[in-house]
Amino acid sequence: MTATSAPETYPETYYAGAYWGARRESPEDCAQRTAHFLGLLAACDPFLAHWHKPAKTRKDARQLALMPPDVLTLAELFRHGVTREPGGPALEELGFRCSFDNGGASGDCATMRINGGVYSDAVPNHCVLSVPWRGPNADRLLTVSVLLNVVRATVLSWDPDWAVAMSTAYERRFREPHSAPFALGWITYLSNRLGRVPPLPAPVHIEPVEDRGTLIVLTSQRFTAANPEHVALARRVRELMTGAGLMPPIAP
Structure with missing residues (x-):
């Protein structure tokens, strides 16, 4: 009899993302x-106050600190x-x-892609x-008090149409249409350009x-996607946002 392996499981990871339409800007x-x-991230949590330019090794990265942020250096990275x-x-x-990270260990690292x-x-x-x-950094960062400030920082810096703090496990479980705003997260931001948020x-x-x-x-x-009450709430709010014309309907 052939043994079957257990289903592969993944840790529930999180990210904060901001997205916006065509906008011509220079490096x-x-x-x-x-x-x-x-600068705003550094005020959110000390763990988000250290960033390094891309490098071949972590030792090299520590020699390429981006903080305090230098506009000329960043412009060259974008160029x-x-x-x-x-x-x-x-x-x-x-x-x-442009991309960089804060030099943390696997599972205890922050990375940024722009x-x-x-x-x-x-x-x-x-x-x-x-x-x-x-780890302890995740315990501190994965809280509403910190992530709300992180999402707010993305809004004040990038003026996006939509932004989110999202569980990747929830995102994998409930695939969204490929049109922005394409997901409702733990924390979601919608620009006034998209319309008015209904009572929730x-x-x-x-x-x-x-x-x-x-x-x-x-x-x-x-x-967390493992909490059925969280999932049910997210799906209900997603329906209300669709009904208000703020998010595209989900295909059956």
Whole structure:
């Protein structure tokens, strides 16, 4: 009799992402926004106050600190991240890419990926921050008090159409259409450009971000895809957002 292996399981990881439509910006513009974002992140938690340029080894990375953020250094990173055809010119309509991390260990590391200055509909502009999923830093960061400030920092820095703090396990379980805003997360931000957020059931918390848009917090607990009450609440709020025309319907 052939033994069957147990289903593969994955840790429930989390990220905060911001997404926006076509917006032509220079490497210097992207650098200014990134410097502002890094400064706001440092105020969210000490773990988010240390960042390094890409390097071959962690030892090399420690010699390439990005904090305090220097706009000229960041602009050069974005300039080097322009998309090119093999052997051809820069495809500036696809924007400028930049990525870095804070040098933590596996599972206890923060990473950032940015693609800004895109003015083609082929690729979305985005800034995605992955946060630790285990250890004392995760225990501290994966709280509403910290992640709400992180999402707010993305809004104030990048002026996105949509932003989210999301469980990857929930995202894998409930696939969304490939159109923005394409998911409802533990914490979700919607720009006023997209419309007005309807009344939502308790325990959902709603608050404005200046005159830019609205933050939606599903629960003050750590949201997890393993909690059926969290999932049921997320699906109900998703239905209400669809009914208000703020999110595309989910295909059957």
